[in-house]
Amino acid sequence: MQINSPTQAPDLSKGVRDCGACQIRHRAVCARCEPDELARLDEIKYYRTYEAGQTVVWAGDRMDFVASVVTGVATLTQTMEDGRTQMVGLLLPSDFVGRPGRDIAPYNVIATTDLMMCCFRKKQFEALLGSTPHVSQRLLEMTLDELDAAREWMLLLGRKTAREKIASLLAIIARRDASLNLRPSRGRMVFDLALTREAMADYLGLTLETVSRQMSQLKRDAVIELEGKRRIIVPDFDRLIDEAGDDSDGGFLA
Known part of the structure; x- marks a missing residue:
């Protein structure tokens, strides 16, 4: 089985070919790069776009690239021998996909929304690590x-x-959105929730009914507001953190 070819959707990458103007530049694996290091990365990078629901790579397949998520959300899943599937992680903008030195993908990577990834040819990226300390350092931190x-x-x-669980997941996504947009994680926060209720249930180990009920209760208690199908408004982020049962600094890394 091979890695799926990228979709033929419009090229969403046209606005981010300049690394200095990239919206994830301050959080991605290239965050600490000097201009000469960025230039070297630019020589081996390319963009791939995937439609919502498309598989980027199957577990067990050879993965010939590593990448940063630029826009969109993907899930990491594992399938057991009896066919049961467990979501084991989320990939949000600026998250890194793939591991230098590992040729085989350990998880299925599936686009939850339309997805754009900034990719690097794996062998060339591995060769680059030894001579670009800022990339190696940032990759270790991540x-x-x-x-x-x-x-x-x-x-x-x-x-x-x-x-x-629901409050914790919302807090994680809210913090990431704030970080990407260089906004503080406090007070009133507004973000788009890319995950469906079904995906939230899979990720949190809950039933769909429980997720829907808890979201409705958080809305009824004025912890969150819902605008349309995707937009979440948090009137007071500290209150959401209290509902998540986290400590004063939020507990979870964004």
């Missing part, structure tokens, strides 16, 4: 942040109530 987040997620899945 890997350690991912490890911390996974440990926090174990707590969420094992100990938190359904209401706390």
Whole structure:
């Protein structure tokens, strides 16, 4: 089985070919790069776009690229021998996909929304790491942040109530949106929730009915406001954090 070809959708990457103007530049693997390092990355980068629902790579396939998510959301899933599937992670804008030194993809990567990725040819990227210390340092930081987040997620899945799980997920997405847009994570916050209720249920280990009920209760208690199908308004972010059961600095890494 091979990696799916990118969709033939319009080229969403036209506005971000200049690394200096990229909307994820301050958070991505290239965040600490000097101009000469950016130029070297630019020589091996290309963009891929995927439609919502399209598989980027299947677990067990050879992955010949690494990438940063520029826009959109993807899920990481694992399928058991009996066919059961578990969502094990979310890929949000600026998250890194793939691992240098590992040729085989450990998870299915599936586009939840229309997705654009800034890709680097894997062998060339691996060769570049030895001579671009700022990329290596940032990649290590991102890997350690991912490890911390996974440990926090174990707590969420094992100990938190359904209401706390929903609030925690909303807080994570709100913080990431604020970080990408260089806004503070406090006070009133507005963001778009790309995940469907079904995807939230899969990720949080809840039923669809429980997710819908808890979202309605958070709305009824004025913790959140819903505008249309996707837009979430948080009147007071500190109150959402309280509902999530996190400490004063939020607990979860954004």
